[in-house]
Amino acid sequence: MTATKLETGDVVLIPYSARHDARTVEWLNSVELRETFGMTQTVSLESHRAWIAAAGNVIIWAISAGAAGHCGNVLLHCNGRHHSAYFQIYLGNTQARCKGIGRTALHMVLGHAFGPLRLHRVWLHTLPGNTAAERLYRSAGFVEEGKERDVLFRDGGYHSQYRWSLLVGEWRPGDEGGGQ
Secondary structure, eight states: OOOEEEEEEEEEEEEEGGGHHHHHHHHHHHHHHHHTTOOSSOOOOHHHHHHHHHHHHHEEEEEEGGGGGGEEEEEEEEEEEEEEEEEEEESGGGTTTSSSSSHHHHHHHHHHHHHTTOEEEEEEEEEEEHHHHHHHHHHHOOEEEEEEEEEETTTEEEEEEEEEEEEGOOOOOOOOTTTO
């Protein structure tokens, strides 16, 4: 699937390309992002390019914000049959955090998902303890659906995660406070 350029103020979502690979691979291999996403394998430029080539149902944007430039990525793993998408976002550049960039990117992608893409549902996961992500998603109207117990195996043990979703009827575009 192909991304469309989206803009709001200083935050621009640019269709992801190979020029974003080096920073992305660096971020994905950072201890913090590996723990946040539950990643267990090291990512190389080659494995990253192979993943992108095989990800035909994924829309990927590079997040660019003013002077920070490329500071993160946002993805929608789309399922056309069910009119839904799995959402992921990360700001790899730590200097870009806590400035509203993630919130703006989230709202732009949700507007695109529920608007032009005509999706019915957007869903995501968080790991226990990621309270910043939980606050962000809750403020956008996401509802915690439940806990997936012992779903991830890493570091010799099993870990749980939470599943969240937002339905098109719960989305309030332009309302930075989120849904219901």
